[in-house]
Amino acid sequence: MLRPEIDALPDSQIVEVWKMGFEIPDVIGLWVGEGDIPTPQFICDAAADALKAGHTFYTYKQGIPALRQALARYHTRINGVPMAPERITVTSAGMNAMMLIAEMLVSQGDNIVVVSPVWPNFARSIEIMGGTAREVALEPGNDGWRLDLDKLFRAVDARTRAIYLATPGNPTGWLMEHEQMKAVLEFARKRGIFVISDEVYHRFTYDRPVAPSFLEVAAPDDPLFIVHSFSKSWAMTGWRVGWTVMPQRVVGAIDRLIEYNTSGGVQALQEACVVALEQGEPFVKELVERCHQAHDLVVKRLNAMKGVHVVPAPAAFYVMLQVEGMGPSLPFAKRLVKEARVGLAPGSAFGAGGEGHLRLCFASSHERLAKAMDRLEGFFGKR
Incomplete structure (x- = not known):
């Protein structure tokens, strides 16, 4: 059964x-x-070259060092904050990162507060772990979507393990500004819960160069997961490579879970991701x-x-x-x-x-x- x-x-x-x-x-x-x-040809060629070179074996569970270092440089450049490669874990798609986070946080009967409307897959990850996605709806209006922080915070109870939001959001295109990010982080610190920010669409902004990020207002040890993917910005949906940024104190936990989920990603694809970051701007x-x-x-x-x-x-x-x-x-x-x-x-x-x-x-x-x-x-x- x-x-x-x-x-x-x-x-x-x-x-x-x-x-x-x-x-x-x-x-x-x-x-x-x-x-x-x-996917652009130069990225495909990099993967093909890696395969031809025989890079087809098991590799680092958290991602090859060259990719984690390239991602650290990327965040430092895009977000304007120093980033340690040790805080970054490469995953088998952004969705895999979300499932790993749910496995780390959710026990039977727990809940995660989810800002919606939102891509439904993370809510299903919570339910797979025996938890509940407690949704707080954005409010649509003539000037766009709005999040009521008081309503969000009231949804948190003693069994809440995290607040999840996507900024920029799918399907709404809503994004959170720095002031609300600071308020959410401060609330999470006081309540001892995590913030999970899906920032996969961070480059697709039409009134500024890049979307605001929680990384720009958080300390390295804050209770924060940032989820990213190569799918959208580099036209790599079928490649299934993502990454997550987290406090260094929880890196060991995700390393163990990767062992029992996928045992790590594909080296050749990760080498192509390095090229995407370095040549794809x-x-x-x-x-x-x-x-x-x-x-x-x-x-x-x-x-x-x-x-x-x-x-x-x-x-x-x-x-x-x-x-x-x-x-x-x-x-x-x-x-x-x-x-x-x-x-x-x-x-x-x-x-x-x-x-x-x-x-x-x-x-x-x-x-x-x-x-x-x-x-x-x-x-x-x-x-």
């Missing part, structure tokens, strides 16, 4: 809509969080500018459609839209696939505060997005 926590795990509503596209020709899928540009900037232009195209077109309202967001590569009279978002998203031949993700997939919205991923070519907007305009009509 399966554990009840595993048997009760829900299927992904995003995948439920996505699968419909397998049966309907010519659907433009903007449902998943992935761009349409393949022009590509990252070009990709972010492409998404910036895509954001402006999509928002302008959507706001001209009848009954459609876009919640403003300064970051990530999604928009959340509300549609007058839509009803539940899952059946409406399915209807769009069938009738408009455009695939969007239902807001209900992202937890509290998500229902009543649809998520559109605009990390695509402008031509593809323009065609999708034409179809949606034909479905909704003009204002």
Whole structure:
């Protein structure tokens, strides 16, 4: 018999809509969080060279030293704070980092307070460990999404082990400013709990060069996990390489858990990640500018459609839209696939505060997005 926590795990509503596209020709899928540009050739070549050189054996569980050092230099440059390589652990994807953190923190009956709407996978990690994700919803408005810190702090109780948030957020594009970060950290210190900050979309900001980071307001020994991935900024979703920054006092624990989860990552891929960090800055900037232009195209077109309202967001590569009279978002998203031949993700997939919205991923070519907007305009009509 399966554990009840595993048997009760829900299927992904995003995948439920996505699968419909397998049966309907010519659907433009903007449902998943992935761009349409393949990994740059110079990164692929670095992996191929490492494989040809025979770098195919077991390696350091926390990541090869060259990659941890390159990541430390990256954070020092991007965040403007010194970073010790010893605080960095390379993981088999950002999701793997989240699962390892859940394994470190959550026992049966514990909870983690989760700011939502949010990508649902970390909440499922908490549930796999026998805990509860206690969601606190962002509030949408004409000027964007807002987090009520008093509401967040009231959700913490004696069984809370951490506060989790994604900044910039998926699906909202919301980001937290330094003042709120300081308040959350101070609260966590007093309560003896961790802060888990998913900063995977840190480069996709459209009103500043890079998103604010908890690293910029925290001390090295603060109760803080930062989760990152190579997936988005370097177009490496299929490579499954991520990393996490943490206080040095907990590094031994994650090292032991990696032994029993994956026994470490792939050396050749990690060598390619070093090259991505050292040579990939022009590509990252070009990709972010492409998404910036895509954001402006999509928002302008959507706001001209009848009954459609876009919640403003300064970051990530999604928009959340509300549609007058839509009803539940899952059946409406399915209807769009069938009738408009455009695939969007239902807001209900992202937890509290998500229902009543649809998520559109605009990390695509402008031509593809323009065609999708034409179809949606034909479905909704003009204002």
